[in-house]
Amino acid sequence: MAIPCPNFIASEKAAMEAGLLLPSSSLSQVILTQDDLKKIAAYKAVEYVESGMVLGLGTGSTAKHAVDRIGELLRQGKLKDIVGIPTSTKTHEQALSLGIPLSDLDSHPVVDLAIDGADEVDPYLNLVKGRGGSLLREKMVEGACKKFVVIVDESKLVNYIGGSGLAMPVEVIQFCWKFTASRLQKLFEESGCVAKLRTLGEKGDEPYVTDNGNFIIDLYFKQSIGDLKAASDSILQIAGVVEHGMFIDMATTVIVAGELGLTVKDK
Numbered sequence: 359m360a361i362p363c364p365n366f367i368a369s370e371k372a373a374m375e376a377g378l379l380l381p382s383s384s385l386s387q388v389i390l391t392q393d394d395l396k397k398i399a400a401y402k403a404v405e406y407v408e409s410g411m412v413l414g415l416g417t418g419s420t421a422k423h424a425v426d427r428i429g430e431l432l433r434q435g436k437l438k439d440i441v442g443i444p445t446s447t448k449t450h451e452q453a454l455s456l457g458i459p460l461s462d463l464d465s466h467p468v469v470d471l472a473i474d475g476a477d478e479v480d481p482y483l484n485l486v487k488g489r490g491g492s493l494l495r496e497k498m499v500e501g502a503c504k505k506f507v508v509i510v511d512e513s514k515l516v517n518y519i520g521g522s523g524l525a526m527p528v529e530v531i532q533f534c535w536k537f538t539a540s541r542l543q544k545l546f547e548e549s550g551c552v553a554k555l556r557t558l559g560e561k562g563d564e565p566y567v568t569d570n571g572n573f574i575i576d577l578y579f580k581q582s583i584g585d586l587k588a589a590s591d592s593i594l595q596i597a598g599v600v601e602h603g604m605f606i607d608m609a610t611t612v613i614v615a616g617e618l619g620l621t622v623k624d625k
């Protein structure tokens with residue numbers, strides 16, 4: 359999808375570094391795709407990275423650009439002594455291929471900065487994450503970081519969590535997943551919740567399995583679920599639930615790339 363950017367002033371430096379803009383042109387003269395916007399947000403976020411940091415490396419099409427950029431700056435010698443903590447096997451493989459030194463939370467329990475995408479961002483910077491299936495490791499790594507920078511294009515902004523009408527993922531153990539799914543649906547029946555097992559689209563009904571060997575139950579809401587903390591507590595009380603994709607009060611900064619430029623929202 360091509361998105362015109364008539365007034366993309368704040369992001370020109372990030373766009374130029376991302377190779378999307380020639381020094382002689384301005385963003386008002388170029389048409390950027392949604393992926394370009396993700397890349398610009400990612401490059402802006404990497405400006406927060408300093409040599410010597412322990413970094414949480416996010417997962418997804420937006421975070422991928424940030425990981426690529428970190429690899430590039432390491433190769434160029436502009437960053438040094440970085441330790442990356444990947445949030446999925448996919449990001450682990452990407453970071454390895456880029457030569458980013460990797461570790462885990464056992465060895466590095468405190469993470470200086472994490473950069474990751476999101477599926478939804480509400481006005482209070484609460485998030486939905488995990489439509490790519492990586493919510494559990496993301497929540498562990500991003501919950502351990504001092505600063506959590508979220509990068510999105512403006513299509514991810516919602517008025518309330520669940521407001522996109524798309525999935526709020528819950529990771530559950532495989533044992534009796536239908537039972538767990540029906541308990542989850544019942545919990546939010548007043549919000550018109552529908553709970554569905556995530557499957558591998560192209561392979562029919564075969565369930566999607568997370569990096570941790572679990573299933574994902576996607577919850578779809580017809581209206582706001584109200585108090586997010588109460589909703590979170592109720593979900594986590596259900597035996598069989600491992601974690602959910604609401605990241606409440608975790609983001610410290612959200613960088614939004616959109617038609618009018620880059621917006622940096624700090625908590």
Ligand SMILES: O=C[C@H](O)[C@H](O)[C@H](O)COP(=O)(O)O
Pocket residue numbers: 416417418419420421474475476477486487488489490491492493496
């Ligand atoms: O499980 C996936 C992660 O939570 C992603 O950060 C999220 O789904 C956003 O992904 P994308 O940047 O591809 O939209």
